[in-house]
Amino acid sequence: MTAAVEVEGLVKEFGDRRVVDGVDLTIPEGTVLGLLGPNGAGKTTTVRMLSTLIRPDGGRVRIGGYDLVKQATQVRRLIGLTGQYASVDEGISGRENLYMIARLLDFPRRRARERVDELLEQFDLVDAAARPAGKYSGGMRRRLDLAASMVGDPALLYLDEPTTGLDPRSRNNLWDAVRDLVEEGTTVLLTTQYMEEAEALADSIIVMDKGRVIASGTSGELRSRVGGQVLRIRTARREHLDELVRRLSGMRVRNFRVDQENRLVSVPIVNEAELTGMVQVLAASRLPIAGLDTHLPSLDEVFLTLTDQPRESDPDATVVLRRVF
Ligand SMILES: Nc1ncnc2c1ncn2[C@@H]1O[C@H](COP(=O)(O)OP(=O)(O)O)[C@@H](O)[C@H]1O
Numbered sequence: 001m002t003a004a005v006e007v008e009g010l011v012k013e014f015g016d017r018r019v020v021d022g023v024d025l026t027i028p029e030g031t032v033l034g035l036l037g038p039n040g041a042g043k044t045t046t047v048r049m050l051s052t053l054i055r056p057d058g059g060r061v062r063i064g065g066y067d068l069v070k071q072a073t074q075v076r077r078l079i080g081l082t083g084q085y086a087s088v089d090e091g092i093s094g095r096e097n098l099y100m101i102a103r104l105l106d107f108p109r110r111r112a113r114e115r116v117d118e119l120l121e122q123f124d125l126v127d128a129a130a131r132p133a134g135k136y137s138g139g140m141r142r143r144l145d146l147a148a149s150m151v152g153d154p155a156l157l158y159l160d161e162p163t164t165g166l167d168p169r170s171r172n173n174l175w176d177a178v179r180d181l182v183e184e185g186t187t188v189l190l191t192t193q194y195m196e197e198a199e200a201l202a203d204s205i206i207v208m209d210k211g212r213v214i215a216s217g218t219s220g221e222l223r224s225r226v227g228g229q230v231l232r233i234r235t236a237r238r239e240h241l242d243e244l245v246r247r248l249s250g251m252r253v254r255n256f257r258v259d260q261e262n263r264l265v266s267v268p269i270v271n272e273a274e275l276t277g278m279v280q281v282l283a284a285s286r287l288p289i290a291g292l293d294t295h296l297p298s299l300d301e302v303f304l305t306l307t308d309q310p311r312e313s314d315p316d317a318t319v320v321l322r323r324v325f
């Protein structure tokens with residue numbers, strides 16, 4: 001597979017602060033990379049560098065085979081950017097915004113009108129097309145941002161926290177729109193503070209904190225670093241719970257957690273053989289069971305585990321992360 005984006009040792013300094021500190025990442029063509037991290041991690045700065053808006057202080061970047069700095073013009077032709085602070089003009093209508101961008105991109109008048117109609121249709125903005133963008137709801141505004149970044153049909157799309165502040169329904173609509181673009185072959189770099197969003201859209205995920213990559217992999221791989229599955233057993237009655245706990249202790253099952261209120265026992269499971277063994281023992285015990293399921297740690301749990309050690313340089317780091325997530 002050809003790499004649409006290859007980044008090695010990317011650095012950005014503001015004054016004496018290194019806000020992007022040696023970031024490596026690769027986005028294969030036609031895939032979505034989720035760049036996940038709390039506020040201030042350096043996500044937007046990374047996207048701005050990869051968009052040619054600001055110049056890196058170090059590192060090497062190739063986009064579609066072009067050098068980011070030496071061949072910036074070619075790079076710009078490949079990318080679309082939907083920012084946290086996108087450049088939509090609030091005083092004119094959605095249609096006028098898109099038309100203006102199409103003309104800026106040198107579309108002839110008629111082709112510009114056609115492209116605008118396509119995009120209004122694609123992003124479900126036909127009814128709102130004539131209204132000033134400033135009057136749009138949050139969800140409509142983000143769809144207009146996305147449409148604006150797609151006018152030139154970019155091969156590579158940057159989405160910088162595209163759903164921050166959106167209600168769940170608008171968020172899902174936007175996710176669907178992004179999935180459609182990916183299906184048509186667009187390569188996407190998505191920044192987000194939401195594990196769920198990275199998991200919903202990204203083929204692979206990079207976790208960034210304080211300018212550095214602290215973990216990477218698929219959501220499954222990130223999860224497995226934290227632990228395997230957890231078997232949850234709910235007993236029918238309180239006294240059954242006590243009996244279950246006695247038997248598990250007798251079986252030398254370790255590290256299980258008991259939730260008295262919900263009559264729930266959670267047992268960490270390392271492999272399938274262990275899971276099978278547990279279920280057989282449960283069946284043989286003939287204890288009445290009200291519920292049984294397996295559960296994977298959420299990405300939020302994963303992130304907290306990955307970042308749980310406060311650093312010498314910043315004892316508040318963990319507190320901040322807990323608040324953000
Ligand atoms: N133009 C700038 N000048 C000085 N500091 C900046 C500038 N842009 C961003 N920063 C700082 O760099 C750090 C990373 O910011 P940013 O890339 O916006 O993070 P994120 O998008 O992950 O929230 C923050 O501490 C921010 O205050």
Ligand SMILES: [Mg+2]
Nearest residue numbers: 043044084161
């Ligand atoms: Mg940002």
